[in-house]
Amino acid sequence: MQPGEPMPSKLDEFRAYRQRMNDPFLEVDLLGIKRFFNLGTNAHKASRAEQG
Numbered sequence: 001m002q003p004g005e006p007m008p009s010k011l012d013e014f015r016a017y018r019q020r021m022n023d024p025f026l027e028v029d030l031l032g033i034k035r036f037f038n039l040g041t042n043a044h045k046a047s048r049a050e051q052g
Contacts, residue, residue: 008016025033 022037026037
C-alpha cells in the first residue's frame with residue numbers, strides 16, 4: 001500500500017487472502033478440483049438469481 005491510498009476494508013483483505021490461497025489449487029489441472037470450485041461458484045450464482 002502506498003501513502004495516500006485508502007485503507008483496504010476487511011472484505012477486500014479477505015478476498016485478496018482467499019485469492020492468494022486459491023491460486024495454487026486453480027493452477028493444478030485436476031478435474032476434481034475444478035468441479036469443487038465450480039460448485040461454489042454456481043451456488044452463489046443461483047442464490048443471486050433467487051434474490052432477483
